[in-house]
Amino acid sequence: MSGQRMVVTGAGHGIGRALATRLAAEGCRVLVNDIDAGAAEQVAREIGAEAVGCDAASEDGVAELVAAAGDLWGGVDVWFGNAGVERGRGLQASEADWAASLEVNLLAHVRAARLLMPEWLERGHGRFVVTASAAGLLTMLGSPTYSASKHAVVAFAEWLSATYRHRGIVVQAVCPQGVRTRMVEQAGPMKAVLEHDGILPPERVADAVWEALHDDRFLILPHPEVAAYYAARAQDTDRWLADMNKVQQRMEALER
Template sequence: MDVRGAGVVVTGAGHGIGRAIAARMAAEGARVVVNDLDADAAASVAAEIGGTAVPGDAASEAGVSALVEAARDRLGAIDVYFANAGVDVGRGLDTPAEDWATAIEVNVMAHVRAAQRLVPVWLEAGAGRMVVTASAAGLLTMLGGAPYSVSKHAAVAFAEWLSATYGHRGITVQAICPQGVDTRMLGNAGPLRDLLSHDTVLQPEDVAEAVWQGLQDDRFLILPHPEVQAYYEFRAGHTDQWLAGMRKLQQRLDHTHQTHQKEQS
């Protein structure tokens, strides 16, 4: 894929994976709109890569409409949309309804709302690309993080539906599903950090490189951590064994949490 001159939007691009993707797209010659709730971060990244900052909410109805309209004004057309913004809120069954709503809003409905505004135009043009940043949690699960796991599964499912429905009409849809990446989210993961870091902790630039390679062959699943493929296949073919293993991991997490509480008391 040649992105030289292409109009690209990256949401959640003020930090982490989004920032790295925006920088890589700009380096490859794309015209990039940098979106983030953090207006200062968006402006800083845009200045660094020669892009255009369009700060704001990339999830709500009004926010998505404003972002798409502003991006079209600046780019003329949106050729590639990286739905990268995401949140990790709540934990288990005691997660309040407000956190569940936030997870669904940002990790799922942001993608739906963007697609509603982008796909009709792409169908007329006969081409367009949407790349969703999901997570390995969307293919496997995230112990300790019910809203994150559920919403990322939904993100992958929506991307699959888009691909199945519109892939034959020129629209390419892809899902990025990394494990541990050295971002603020990993830094705030607490006891889960060791679990997420079990294989390899990648830098955001490593993920951006995997994304660039994924753009070249249009593969649906972009897996910066290759081992996720084997986990995903084992989960599908040996579901009960997979769940038994996950329960053992959960027991280890429970023990770690109990030990930590005793040390603090």
């Protein structure tokens, strides 16, 4: 991986920052992106990388970021679509909450893939890594916007892998549970649920991703317990939903 050209979106804070830091330490060429341009520039200065502050969810922002990597290095070897949002609660989530969730958590990846795939397919290799969350395999109580959009990006990543893996494209989905980020700190009663299997520091997620870059596994699970939950969900979906409803009831009790 040393010397490869890597773009990390949402890298001003949290998992993205930890990931960019690890990649740079391993000798990769890193382009740090965040909608918070100041945060992106700060991280880039700290790790000896390049920075582009733009909205990597929008068509124009994705195009700007891909073009910047082209100007710097002549292309991209690995794309880490890490930027994400958690907006809205329950059925009261607004149209704006749904729109933002789908734009950032799903369509940003679609737009990046559209621009990257032609060159990757022509040369016969490329790697596309999405930060999807365990919510994309299971669900996230309290937030239908997050659950639905993260399920959607896992489905999109699966489609990319099934469609292009024979042509040298590696696709991977990072699906952690609780990670010590601003999102978890603002999770309310859901934070107690996430703490059940441990709240990981972002650096642990970056370690798991770095390891997985060397074996091309599709699912990257920093919390290994997620694999068992995912299997149980598939084996007996009704039981899984009943158990999740019990957790929902406990959360409601905490809110009283």
